[in-house]
Structure formats: C-alpha cells, structure tokens
Amino acid sequence: MRVLITGACGQLGKCLQDSFKESGHEVIAAGRSDLDITNSDLVESFVLAHEPDAIINAAAYTSVDKAEVEPDLAFKVNAEAVANLASAVNKIGAFLIHVSTDYVFDGASTRPYREIDSVNPMGVYGKSKLAGEKEAEKAKRYVIVRAAWIFSEYGSNFLKTMVRLGNERDSLAIVKDQIGTPTYAGDLAAALRAVAENPPLSGTYHFSGGKHCSWYEFARKIFETCVDLKADFQIPVLDPIPTSDFPTPAKRPAFSVLDGGLLEARVGIREGSWCGALRAVCSKVLQTDDSAVQ
Numbered sequence: 001m002r003v004l005i006t007g008a009c010g011q012l013g014k015c016l017q018d019s020f021k022e023s024g025h026e027v028i029a030a031g032r033s034d035l036d037i038t039n040s041d042l043v044e045s046f047v048l049a050h051e052p053d054a055i056i057n058a059a060a061y062t063s064v065d066k067a068e069v070e071p072d073l074a075f076k077v078n079a080e081a082v083a084n085l086a087s088a089v090n091k092i093g094a095f096l097i098h099v100s101t102d103y104v105f106d107g108a109s110t111r112p113y114r115e116i117d118s119v120n121p122m123g124v125y126g127k128s129k130l131a132g133e134k135e136a137e138k139a140k141r142y143v144i145v146r147a148a149w150i151f152s153e154y155g156s157n158f159l160k161t162m163v164r165l166g167n168e169r170d171s172l173a174i175v176k177d178q179i180g181t182p183t184y185a186g187d188l189a190a191a192l193r194a195v196a197e198n199p200p201l202s203g204t205y206h207f208s209g210g211k212h213c214s215w216y217e218f219a220r221k222i223f224e225t226c227v228d229l230k231a232d233f234q235i236p237v238l239d240p241i242p243t244s245d246f247p248t249p250a251k252r253p254a255f256s257v258l259d260g261g262l263l264e265a266r267v268g269i270r271e272g273s274w275c276g277a278l279r280a281v282c283s284k285v286l287q288t289d290d291s292a293v294q
C-alpha cells in the first residue's frame with residue numbers, strides 16, 4: 001500500500017512515519033513545507049502525482065486557546081483544507097483517514113462518549129474540527145478517528161510541558177476537574193495503520209489510551225515515572241485546582257472520555273494504553289532534556 005501522511009512533522013505525523021516504516025508499506029511523508037493542505041491546487045497536483053491508496057491527515061491547527069483569536073486560520077486548516085483532501089481522494093478513488101478530537105463534545109455526559117452522541121463543541125478549535133469532520137465525510141471512502149489528550153516524545157504536549165516545568169518550578173497548580181483519556185501518539189498511529197490495512201465501514205470512530213483520569217492525576221503519574229527513571233528528578237509540589245482557578249481563553253469539556261468499543265467491535269482495534277507507554281516516553285523526553293543541557 002502507498003500511504004500519504006500529511007502533517008508528517010507533527011507529533012502524530014512522526015509516530016505515523018515510525019509505524020509505517022516498520023510495515024513495509026510505501027510512505028510519502030509530507031510536512032507543511034512539502035504540502036500545505038490549505039493550497040487546493042497543490043493538494044490536487046500532489047495527490048495526482050503520487051497516487052496514494054490512502055491519505056492519513058495528521059495536519060491540523062492544534063492551538064486550542066490561540067484558535068479563539070485566530071478562528072479564520074483554524075477553520076482554514078481544520079475544515080477548508082480537509083475539503084481539499086476529500087476532493088483529491090475522490091479523484092483517484094483513494095481512502096481518507098482523518099483525525100478529529102474529543103473536543104467536539106461539551107463534556108456534559110456522565111458516561112464515555114459514543115460516536116452517535118450529540119456533538120456540541122465549546123470553543124473555536126472544537127468547532128473547526130467538527131466542520132472538518134463534515135468535509136471528510138464528503139470523501140467516498142473515509143474513516144474519521146476522534147482521539148484525545150495526545151502525548152508523545154515529539155513536538156509539544158502536556159507530558160513534555162510537565163517534565164520541563166518540573167525541572168524549573170517548586171510547585172505546580174494542575175486542573176483536577178477536567179477528565180479525559182491520555183493517548184500515546186504511537187498507539188494512535190498503530191491504530192490508524194490497522195485502519196488503513198483493514199478499513200472498517202466509512203464512518204466516525206473513537207480511539208483513546210485506556211484509563212481515564214484528570215490532568216492532575218496524569219501529571220502525578222508523569223512525575224512518579226520521571227523520579228523512578230531518574231533518582232535526582234525533583235518532583236514539584238502539585239496543587240490540584242478547579243478549572244475556575246485556571247481560566248483559559250478557550251473553554252474545555254469537563255468530561256471528554258471516548259468509548260472506543262465500536263472500532264474494536266468492527267475491526268478488532270483495541271484501545272491504547274497510556275500507562276503502558278508512559279515509562280518509555282518519559283525516558284526519551286528525559287534523555288533529550290539531558291542532552292540539551294550538556
């Protein structure tokens with residue numbers, strides 16, 4: 001299979017490259033400088049030139065707070081550009097795998113969200129991603145995978161921020177009343193590869209990293225893992241605070257746990273394990289930090 005990965009230099013894009021490299025599939029890894037997905041002419045000519053069997057769209061505008069002041073750009077990348085990809089795959093009969101987010105939900109649910117549950121995004125980012133889902137649905141063959149709280153050794157994410165701040169601060173206030181599911185980008189990449197290899201019916205599916213928790217609990221686990229890996233790692237004092245004490249430009253859902261049962265039932269893809277991935281990711285991040293200091 002020939003697979004085109006867009007947004008190949010983001011954290012999911014890099015994990016997709018790692019995963020597909022092991023698989024023997026032919027991979028065209030296109031970062032933003034190779035393929036700006038907002039450029040419709042370029043998308044069409046690039047896709048026609050490479051004729052992939054599948055496109056995995058890992059490109060996105062992902063700054064949740066900044067999106068509140070840059071809504072046009074967020075919609076351009078997260079929605080209009082997805083229309084370019086859907087149109088291009090339809091021209092060559094290819095398959096579009098598009099990644100979306102738990103932030104399409106408003107967090108009012110008391111049980112994990114299923115794919116059939118009503119969406120109601122709270123901020124511009126979630127709204128733009130929801131609009132992108134509608135564009136992806138215009139592909140004749142598509143799968144949308146909603147994921148949540150992605151972390152990895154690459155790029156910027158909560159885990160890397162915690163490790164950095166842990167080194168710098170004596171204490172940290174972390175939100176305790178937003179509940180979600182951390183998802184290792186490597187687990188998501190493996191799931192997306194399985195989707196590409198054995199596509200389920202066109203539709204929307206949920207995938208996340210297993211056990212749900214609060215940001216505070218996630219931070220605690222990260223620091224426990226770091227100190228276990230590196231005896232002189234200083235754990236800051238963690239202060240669990242309510243969201244109301246940490247106002248951000250974008251509102252976030254209080255509860256955005258995704259039920260991944262449909263993907264498992266349809267094609268046997270089981271949820272990931274953020275707890276299982278944590279040690280290896282923290283180890284890589286700590287090593288990078290050490291070499292940056294030297």
Ligand SMILES: NC(=O)c1ccc[n+]([C@@H]2O[C@H](COP(=O)([O-])OP(=O)(O)OC[C@H]3O[C@@H](n4cnc5c(N)ncnc54)[C@H](OP(=O)(O)O)[C@@H]3O)[C@@H](O)[C@H]2O)c1
Binds near residue numbers: 007057059081147156
């Ligand atoms: N991060 C999360 O917690 C999270 C949670 C749920 C769902 N998701 C979704 O998961 C997917 C992957 O997210 P991620 O965490 O890997 O994000 P990321 O690390 O921010 O990567 C996104 C990539 O898209 C690229 N990009 C931005 N605009 C582009 C354009 N016009 N054309 C081509 N590439 C462009 C970015 O390039 P630059 O670096 O040059 O801007 C970046 O490399 C996204 O669809 C995101 O919405 C993320």
